[in-house]
Amino acid sequence: MKERATFDRLTWNPCGAEIEDLTAENVTxxxxxxxxxxxxxxxxxAALKQLLGVDDEGDADERYGLVWHGKRKARQIxxxxxxxxxxxxxxxxxxxxxxxxxxxxxxxxxxLKLLLKSCAGTVKLIYIDPPYNTGxxxxxxxxxxxxxxxxxxxxxxxxxGGRRLTSNAERSGRFHTNWLNMMYPRLKLARSFLRxxxxxFVSIDDGEVGNLRHVCDxxxxxxxxxxxxxxxxxxxxxxxxxxxSDNHDHxxxxxxxxxxxxxxxxxxxxxxxxxxxxxxxxxxxPWKATPLHAKSGKNTNPFTFSNGVTWAxxxxxxxxxxxxxxxxxxxxxxxxxxxxxxxxxxxxTFLSQAKKGVTPTTLWTHQEAGHNHxxxxxLKALGLGGLFDNPKPxxxxxxxxxxxxxxxxxxVVMDFFAGSGTTAHAVMDANEAxxxxxxxxxxxxxxxxxxxxxxxxxxFSDIADIAAVRIRRAGEAAAKAGGxxxxxxxxxRLKLASSNFRxxxxxxxxxxxxxxxxxxxxxxxRTDLDILxxxxxxxxxxxxxxxxxxxxxxxxxxxxxxGPLIACFAENVTxDVVEDLGTGIVAWADAxxxxxxxxxxxxxxxxxxxxxxxxxxxxxxxGGITELRAL
Numbered sequence: 001m002k003e004r005a006t007f008d009r010l011t012w013n014p015c016g017a018e019i020e021d022l023t024a025e026n027v028t029x030x031x032x033x034x035x036x037x038x039x040x041x042x043x044x045x046a047a048l049k050q051l052l053g054v055d056d057e058g059d060a061d062e063r064y065g066l067v068w069h070g071k072r073k074a075r076q077i078x079x080x081x082x083x084x085x086x087x088x089x090x091x092x093x094x095x096x097x098x099x100x101x102x103x104x105x106x107x108x109x110x111x112l113k114l115l116l117k118s119c120a121g122t123v124k125l126i127y128i129d130p131p132y133n134t135g136x137x138x139x140x141x142x143x144x145x146x147x148x149x150x151x152x153x154x155x156x157x158x159x160x161g162g163r164r165l166t167s168n169a170e171r172s173g174r175f176h177t178n179w180l181n182m183m184y185p186r187l188k189l190a191r192s193f194l195r196x197x198x199x200x201f202v203s204i205d206d207g208e209v210g211n212l213r214h215v216c217d218x219x220x221x222x223x224x225x226x227x228x229x230x231x232x233x234x235x236x237x238x239x240x241x242x243x244x245s246d247n248h249d250h251x252x253x254x255x256x257x258x259x260x261x262x263x264x265x266x267x268x269x270x271x272x273x274x275x276x277x278x279x280x281x282x283x284x285x286p287w288k289a290t291p292l293h294a295k296s297g298k299n300t301n302p303f304t305f306s307n308g309v310t311w312a313x314x315x316x317x318x319x320x321x322x323x324x325x326x327x328x329x330x331x332x333x334x335x336x337x338x339x340x341x342x343x344x345x346x347x348x349t350f351l352s353q354a355k356k357g358v359t360p361t362t363l364w365t366h367q368e369a370g371h372n373h374x375x376x377x378x379l380k381a382l383g384l385g386g387l388f389d390n391p392k393p394x395x396x397x398x399x400x401x402x403x404x405x406x407x408x409x410x411x412v413v414m415d416f417f418a419g420s421g422t423t424a425h426a427v428m429d430a431n432e433a434x435x436x437x438x439x440x441x442x443x444x445x446x447x448x449x450x451x452x453x454x455x456x457x458x459x460f461s462d463i464a465d466i467a468a469v470r471i472r473r474a475g476e477a478a479a480k481a482g483g484x485x486x487x488x489x490x491x492x493r494l495k496l497a498s499s500n501f502r503x504x505x506x507x508x509x510x511x512x513x514x515x516x517x518x519x520x521x522x523x524x525x526r527t528d529l530d531i532l533x534x535x536x537x538x539x540x541x542x543x544x545x546x547x548x549x550x551x552x553x554x555x556x557x558x559x560x561x562x563g564p565l566i567a568c569f570a571e572n573v574t575x576d577v578v579e580d581l582g583t584g585i586v587a588w589a590d591a592x593x594x595x596x597x598x599x600x601x602x603x604x605x606x607x608x609x610x611x612x613x614x615x616x617x618x619x620x621x622x623g624g625i626t627e628l629r630a631l
Contacts, residue, residue: 004618037051082110085497086497101424105494115537120192122195128416130183197261209228231249233390235371275288292321300318329348372393384473405436427440428475435485439544501522501523583623586619
């Protein structure tokens with residue numbers, strides 16, 4: 001006899017608990033392979049090394065790698081689940097119901113943990129421009145025990161008020177250590193978001209490029225390093241510099257799996273296109289003459305063409321093509337002997353047959369990728385000039401988008417050091433240019449504006465606020481320029497906060513009071529949309545998934561077809577309304593065409609009694625809905 005469906009309590013693990021699940025899964029796999037390496041359920045590292053044939057006695061302290069104080073704790077922080085949530089801010093958003101873009105205000109470490117279940121393995125490109133550790137940028141210590149509480153206190157939202165965000169002064173004695181402890185857990189989590197064919201680009205200066213390279217090699221694997229791009233950020237010489245004029249930054253590029261990464265060719269410049277012409281009206285179109293010889297090879301034999309001309313590679317060079325290929329090109333009129341037929345023969349290399357785009361180099365000049373002054377002008381054009389010292393130009397990020405994303409795919413682009421919002425701006429610009437469907441996820445701490453810039457930023461509360469205004473204005477400018485194009489120019493704004501659900505913190509001296517206080521498990525003042533957003537995150541659903549709201553039996557009910565999920569957080573669900581409520585939910589699930597897989601979530605404390613809850617479960621079960629959960 002089939003067991004009847006019931007409303008099981010939804011296990012409310014902290015967001016990011018799947019990180020621990022992954023760790024447990026790795027241990028299980030290791031146990032299957034090497035059962036002898038476990039004693040009383042715990043791994044015996046000495047036994048495992050012996051089984052693997054590893055003998056590191058005497059040289060344990062001489063291994064190659066970057067070591068610093070706090071590295072072990074930084075690893076732990078990356079694996080610690082978040083106890084927070086993301087609260088929706090529809091009034092501060094643009095096109096809330098339609099957009100698939102996210103702008104999130106909060107500590108990026110906590111935000112990454114909260115997004116992990118929903119977004120792991122979905123991001124095509126990550127670009128970050130983290131603090132360069134010049135002594136001027138803010139770095140604060142992550143709190144291992146209470147990360148969200150620490151964030152709320154630091155940003156002035158906690159019970160004890162905020163404390164000033166301080167720069168990582170060089171005189172602190174832990175200059176590099178503090179920076180590495182901040183970067184390590186964030187990069188560790190970032191890798192989990194990338195698709196197998198995804199790439200990560202990280203801007204950095206000379207001060208930390210060596211350390212960053214070591215950290216990224218450890219996290220991504222040295223074999224997944226792709227390039228160290230040098231970007232010319234300035235085009236003028238600083239004559240007041242003591243030693244050298246600093247005119248460049250680095251951009252480290254890593255693949256999630258380098259072998260799966262396919263970068264696009266860059267568009268050919270006008271100068272490159274001008275090198276192609278068609279003086280003989282060849283049916284294959286424009287071409288350019290290229291040598292028939294190469295610097296390396298084996299064949300130096302001469303070749304005679306059908307017109308009687310005999311050619312041999314110049315001394316010290318070799319033939320690029322064998323006899324069969326040479327004959328084919330000769331027959332297809334793909335050899336050029338000059339306008340008068342008397343010049344050294346060359347191959348006609350056709351534009352139509354050339355590789356799509358050109359291979360990028362590791363030197364990006366200011367002409368092709370913009371510069372800092374241009375970035376300031378990007379902001380000035382939106383009425384946001386004078387707020388940042390060294391912003392990145394939109395053209396720089398556009399170049400990365402051209403390399404690592406495609407217009408005809410809904411590629412996700414992430415930036416968790418969003419700053420002024422350059423990445424989001426670049427994504428919208430790229431979509432305007434090619435009709436693409438790229439999406440962005442941007443995260444920015446509500447960091448105070450630098451004191452020297454306070455006058456210019458008087459109307460903004462913090463940098464996250466500036467990013468929101470910039471993205472809004474960039475979307476409006478794109479809409480004016482783009483006319484009737486149907487593109488996503490909006491964003492959903494979310495903010496890091498404590499969970500909508502009370503944490504269980506028993507008080508030994510007042511246990512009865514604690515129990516009574518936890519009967520109502522929802523935090524007062526939170527809305528249905530707040531709870532639904534946290535539910536999407538905890539169930540691993542897209543926080544930008546379209547949500548439909550219906551009124552069924554006098555109760556607000558929410559449907560997410562991408563789940564599929566139907567949720568109702570209403571109070572006072574009595575025996576009188578459960579039949580209409582249940583049949584309405586079944587009809588909605590039927591319209592979704594997913595009765596068998598739809599998940600229904602109700603507020604457990606909203607039921608009048610157990611009879612009402614049991615009756616609703618029975619009606620849903622009869623309608624083919626068996627996955628029932630109660631908050």
